Amino acid sequence: MLVDKFDRKIDYLRVSVTQRCNFRCQYCMPEKPFEWTPKEDLLSYEQMFDFIKVAIDKGIKKIRITGGEPLVRDDLHKLISMISSYKPDIDLAITTNAYLLKEQIFKLKEAGLKRVNISLDSLEKETFWYLSKRDALQKVLDSIEAALKAEVKVKINSVILKNINENEILNLYNFAKSKNIQIRFIEYMENKNAYIDLKTVPSSQIIETIKSKYCLEETNLPKSSAAKLYKDEDGYVFGIIEPYDDSFCKACNRIRLSANGDLIPCLYYEDSLNIKSSLHNKQKTENILKQVIDNRPEKNKWSHNKTAENTEISSRAFYFTGG
Numbered sequence: 001m002l003v004d005k006f007d008r009k010i011d012y013l014r015v016s017v018t019q020r021c022n023f024r025c026q027y028c029m030p031e032k033p034f035e036w037t038p039k040e041d042l043l044s045y046e047q048m049f050d051f052i053k054v055a056i057d058k059g060i061k062k063i064r065i066t067g068g069e070p071l072v073r074d075d076l077h078k079l080i081s082m083i084s085s086y087k088p089d090i091d092l093a094i095t096t097n098a099y100l101l102k103e104q105i106f107k108l109k110e111a112g113l114k115r116v117n118i119s120l121d122s123l124e125k126e127t128f129w130y131l132s133k134r135d136a137l138q139k140v141l142d143s144i145e146a147a148l149k150a151e152v153k154v155k156i157n158s159v160i161l162k163n164i165n166e167n168e169i170l171n172l173y174n175f176a177k178s179k180n181i182q183i184r185f186i187e188y189m190e191n192k193n194a195y196i197d198l199k200t201v202p203s204s205q206i207i208e209t210i211k212s213k214y215c216l217e218e219t220n221l222p223k224s225s226a227a228k229l230y231k232d233e234d235g236y237v238f239g240i241i242e243p244y245d246d247s248f249c250k251a252c253n254r255i256r257l258s259a260n261g262d263l264i265p266c267l268y269y270e271d272s273l274n275i276k277s278s279l280h281n282k283q284k285t286e287n288i289l290k291q292v293i294d295n296r297p298e299k300n301k302w303s304h305n306k307t308a309e310n311t312e313i314s315s316r317a318f319y320f321t322g323g
């Protein structure tokens with residue numbers, strides 16, 4: 001079992017398989033090209049799997065494949081299949097913008113994928129384009145249908161931004177509710193790769209907006225993710241993710257592997273150790289894993305510094321860490 005020095009059990013690994021993406025979401029990536037890690041520095045699937053086996057043997061029970069956009073690697077089903085053959089009962093999921101999901105979902109499901117979290121920030125064609133710089137809404141909606149048809153468990157993630165899609169909170173809510181999909185609204189997290197004029201919509205405003213139509217209560221459902229869960233009067237459950245809040249750090253169970261082999265102890269700290277050169281040696285890989293877990297901070301950097309002039313802006317790119 002993997003336990004850090006704050007007595008938190010680590011059983012969730014997020015693996016980023018690429019930094020590249022077919023979208024340019026304003027809150028995540030600059031529009032102009034920038035430097036990617038050279039191809040030769042990226043891990044192959046075999047190398048990722050070498051690490052994943054060690055992690056599973058040490059107690060990892062949930063693996064999420066992310067990116068960049070994981071489905072730009074159109075052979076992703078191969079990695080899914082390696083993991084699922086090694087540990088069939090693992091909670092195996094991906095986080096995706098879903099642009100390429102419809103054509104891959106059956107292969108992925110067959111390979112052992114159990115869940116998919118889909119990013120969907122707008123149901124309006126123009127706003128979708130404005131946010132992601134791609135005319136892709138219909139393809140994403142078709143992919144959602146395809147995933148439901150394939151009977152893969154779906155969640156939706158929506159980042160809500162001031163004056164951009166804050167008017168769509170209820171539409172997104174009703175859309176997800178009508179399909180019985182859990183939606184999680186995410187507070188925008190400032191970072192150096194995002195467009196500068198973006199402003200977050202606080203979770204309190206999101207809740208108030210939903211309360212204007214529905215009666216809500218906070219739930220006592222078991223929490224395995226960063227989301228606070230609420231239930232409306234019809235029993236529909238949705239979530240709010242407040243990245244600046246540190247309350248879920250107390251139960252944080254996750255570490256991250258980047259596409260170039262950086263093992264990252266916490267989303268909000270710059271520290272990491274690269275495992276690439278150790279992968280041929282199981283003992284060395286285990287040692288690095290242990291070191292990274294020993295190095296996990298108690299909580300995120302912004303815990304006591306939430307006012308504007310004190311707040312640090314993360315220079316870590318979401319498309320690098322996988323979110």
Ligand SMILES: Nc1nc2c(ncn2[C@@H]2O[C@H](COP(=O)(O)OP(=O)(O)OP(=O)(O)O)[C@@H](O)[C@H]2O)c(=O)[nH]1
Nearest residue numbers: 095117155157186224225226241243244254267323
């Ligand atoms: N602060 C913080 N935010 C996180 C962390 N992990 C995920 N998030 C945020 O939650 C968002 C959604 O994450 P997902 O990729 O859907 O994964 P998840 O929430 O673990 O998904 P489930 O396994 O379905 O609960 C990410 O984009 C991040 O904004 C974390 O460790 N710390």
Ligand SMILES: C[S@@+](CC[C@H](N)C(=O)[O-])C[C@H]1O[C@@H](n2cnc3c(N)ncnc32)[C@H](O)[C@@H]1O
Nearest residue numbers: 028067068069095096097119157188189318323
């Ligand atoms: C980095 S993306 C990678 C996976 C995939 N490309 C996708 O968009 O779902 C993972 C998650 O991070 C979220 N994200 C990216 N930048 C963010 C930011 N600045 N603040 C909050 N969430 C962010 C996205 O909305 C997405 O749900």
Ligand code: SF4
Nearest residue numbers: 021023025028068097
């Ligand atoms: S949030 Fe996901 S889809 Fe959007 S640019 Fe970042 S990696 Fe790509």
Ligand code: SF4
Nearest residue numbers: 249252266267299300
């Ligand atoms: S901020 Fe760090 S410690 Fe807190 S939940 Fe995220 S990864 Fe875990």
